[in-house]
Amino acid sequence: MPEAKNKKTATISPSSPPPAALGQADDGSGLTRRSFFSWLSIGWIAFVAATGGFFTMMLRFFFPNVLFEPVQTFRAGIPDDYQVGEVDLRWKAKFATWIVRNDEGIYALSTTCTHLGCTPNWLSAEQKFKCPCHGSGFRKTGINFEGPAPRPLERFRIALADDGQIIIDKTKKYQQEKGQWADPEAFLKV
Amino acid sequence: MAEKKGLLKRLAEGQVWTSIFRGGGVPKSRRQRMMIVLNSVFLHLHPVRLPKHAVKLKFTWCMGGLSFFLFLILTISGILLMFYYRPTIEYAYTDIIDLAEQVPFGIMREIHRWGAHAMVITVWLHMFRVFMTGSYKPPREFNWAIGVILLLLTLLLSFTGYLLPWDQLAIWAIAVGSNMARATPFLGSEGPGAAMLAIGDINFVTVASDVRFALIGGRFLGEATLLRFYVLHCIGLPFIIMIFMAVHFWRIRKDGGISTPV
Numbered sequence: 001m002p003e004a005k006n007k008k009t010a011t012i013s014p015s016s017p018p019p020a021a022l023g024q025a026d027d028g029s030g031l032t033r034r035s036f037f038s039w040l041s042i043g044w045i046a047f048v049a050a051t052g053g054f055f056t057m058m059l060r061f062f063f064p065n066v067l068f069e070p071v072q073t074f075r076a077g078i079p080d081d082y083q084v085g086e087v088d089l090r091w092k093a094k095f096a097t098w099i100v101r102n103d104e105g106i107y108a109l110s111t112t113c114t115h116l117g118c119t120p121n122w123l124s125a126e127q128k129f130k131c132p133c134h135g136s137g138f139r140k141t142g143i144n145f146e147g148p149a150p151r152p153l154e155r156f157r158i159a160l161a162d163d164g165q166i167i168i169d170k171t172k173k174y175q176q177e178k179g180q181w182a183d184p185e186a187f188l189k190v
Numbered sequence: 191m192a193e194k195k196g197l198l199k200r201l202a203e204g205q206v207w208t209s210i211f212r213g214g215g216v217p218k219s220r221r222q223r224m225m226i227v228l229n230s231v232f233l234h235l236h237p238v239r240l241p242k243h244a245v246k247l248k249f250t251w252c253m254g255g256l257s258f259f260l261f262l263i264l265t266i267s268g269i270l271l272m273f274y275y276r277p278t279i280e281y282a283y284t285d286i287i288d289l290a291e292q293v294p295f296g297i298m299r300e301i302h303r304w305g306a307h308a309m310v311i312t313v314w315l316h317m318f319r320v321f322m323t324g325s326y327k328p329p330r331e332f333n334w335a336i337g338v339i340l341l342l343l344t345l346l347l348s349f350t351g352y353l354l355p356w357d358q359l360a361i362w363a364i365a366v367g368s369n370m371a372r373a374t375p376f377l378g379s380e381g382p383g384a385a386m387l388a389i390g391d392i393n394f395v396t397v398a399s400d401v402r403f404a405l406i407g408g409r410f411l412g413e414a415t416l417l418r419f420y421v422l423h424c425i426g427l428p429f430i431i432m433i434f435m436a437v438h439f440w441r442i443r444k445d446g447g448i449s450t451p452v
Contacts, residue, residue, distance in 0.1 A: 069409060117366060117368075
């Protein structure tokens with residue numbers, strides 16, 4: 001049959017070069033199999049390095065050097081501005097800090113709930129901080145006693161400046177469960 | 191003399207029509223119809239032939255299709271909202287009010303919001319259906335994995351969109367959500383293993399260098415957070431989800447079409 005004959009002619013032509021010839025530079029360019037692979041390796045290393053460098057740049061790009069955030073240190077007036085036994089709310093909105101004075105002195109409580117970061121409210125009738133998000137409750141000292149909060153509120157560094165004003169530094173935090181409330185800078189004796 | 195051709199016939203045989211639609215006019219055979227479908231960028235997205243069971247609502251619930259339909263609605267309504275919404279603390283909230291009260295067809299914002307809720311529901315139901323019909327089994331196991339990524343991206347789109355109205359609900363939801371990122375192993379400042387990434391007293395994973403910082407653009411929620419979430423919501427995540435959707439749809443066909451009732 002004529003169709004079968006056509007199929008037979010479709011084999012590889014005998015004039016194609018044997019595989020051994022591929023390793024030799026036969027076109028005068030000096031490119032051998034060996035040098036091709038070393039150039040290929042250099043190319044790949046350069047590509048991976050460039051890509052890696054770019055991704056490193058991308059990652060670093062997301063961490064700016066200057067932050068336009070509110071200042072973390074503030075002067076909170078003189079100790080006599082605060083009454084013994086009171087939770088003072090005047091810095092709550094601006095600096096997220098409660099200032100509490102007891103018989104011995106003054107401490108600055110963070111208004112950030114230790115559960116998931118909402119802001120609790122001071123309920124003076126019940127003498128507790130109550131978080132509206134998930135119901136965590138804290139005593140006036142900051143100790144947690146109800147709800148899902150796993151640990152007490154944090155306290156900020158508090159000290160007296162040369163001019164007699166209270167300075168509160170929010171970049172330094174003191175945690176009760178780590179025994180840090182005993183630190184002299186976590187509590188201002190008055 | 192040839193008969194005078196009708197207008198429609200002349201159009202169908204003219205250069206304009208034949209240059210757009212390949213395959214030689216009105217299909218007269220099954221093969222010709224197939225060629226026309228394969229040669230059109232829009233038609234080829236759909237299978238040339240559908241098995242009867244593929245359109246059985248009882249089996250598929252059409253939840254995958256509905257999810258994609260909602261994605262299209264969200265894309266279109268979202269682009270429209272971008273003409274009015276400005277992602278700054280000063281304007282974000284009032285622009286949303288403006289959209290609802292003053293802009294003609296400001297219901298576009300509600301469509302976007304309802305559509306987003308609906309898409310989360312349909313994606314979950316789609317996953318439920320695929321699980322209950324055993325359609326995750328080989329050869330479709332890779333497509334199931336792609337589907338899990340698509341679910342995650344859908345939830346991330348919801349999460350980033352949640353902040354944009356910049357109301358109390360939005361801010362506290364993101365306050366809670368982003369605080370969870372603090373607990374990421376090694377990458378979060380309060381996560382397990384983060385303290386190990388330190389040399390002496392110098393911690394590498396701190397409040398100002400952890401994964402939460404990268405997400406919200408600062409140590410606290412603020413202007414930078416709103417902008418980051420806006421860019422992720424409008425450009426970043428849709429870009430990624432479209433790539434995964436393309437793979438997902440392609441794999442349905444390559445894995446033997448929509449799964450069959452046993």
